[in-house]
Amino acid sequence: MVKKLKYPVLAYHKVTKQWEISFTMLYPRTFERQMRYLATNGYVGKSLREYLADPKDHYFVxxxxxxYESVYKNxxxxxxxxNFNATVFVLTNYLGKNNTWDFTPGNIFSRHMDxxxxxxxHKEGWEIASHGxxxxxxxxxxxxxxxxxxKHSKEVITSLIDDEVETFCFPFGVYNAGVVATAKAIGYKNLVGFTEASRYGVISRSAVYRVVDGRFSVIRKIRQCPFDLFFEGIKEGIFHSFSLLSRLKQRFRKSK
Ligand SMILES: [Zn+2]
Structure with missing residues (x-):
């Protein structure tokens, strides 16, 4: 149950003032508090690609x-x-569009970056990676x-940024041996999931959630003491299960 992540990787979603019933949004001021706290403690945020090329103790991913566009703006x-960089996972069919693929209570939509x-x-040094x-x-x-x-998402992003797309993040963090093998065959070097996911060489991450996570828990996620990881693991199990709602919506739509 208590599993150490191989790398200190944080997973965020929206950073927005737009309130919604969701655990994956963070208010800009909450996000700012977390980042400034990490910076004050000597940590430097990196993209996954940068980190893997040169992992240092005071780096995190x-x-x-x-x-989401809110990440660009806020x-x-x-x-x-x-002076932090990051990796963004892009959905190529939703560039500049609303997240109609998601379960959105009250029809509060969020726009994706264009x-x-x-x-x-990309010019600023961020890693632009694929999320399908x-x-x-x-x-x-x-x-x-x-x-x-x-394949297609990789091609679309490659032509957009004129750079290699090395990383793929599995939607909802779910995968199996087959999809991992296909992703590797296509040429992805790094594959990314969530905490519970750590098989077939897929890189696990700690998700940061609203309400339950603050600057202290974020630094715990990076430092990964076994005691803290135990509680982080339970929390993530609970919150990640909410993504089932999005998957159910998609299933319902498909069957209509
Ligand atoms: Zn996603």
């Missing part, structure tokens, strides 16, 4: 799932000031579709 200026914003981040095309769980998909999601 910052990742943002789904590449996180990027602060991270630039602190091509221009991603290009700017449609944010579908790949474990129940036809192998041809899995291949298409992995």
């Amino acid at each position: 910052l990742t943002f799932d789904d590449a 996180a990027y200026p602060l991270l630039k000031e602190l 091509a221009k914003q991603l290009k700017i981040l 095309e449609n944010h579908r769980a790949m474990t129940g998909m036809h192998p041809d579709l899995v291949m298409h999601e992995l």
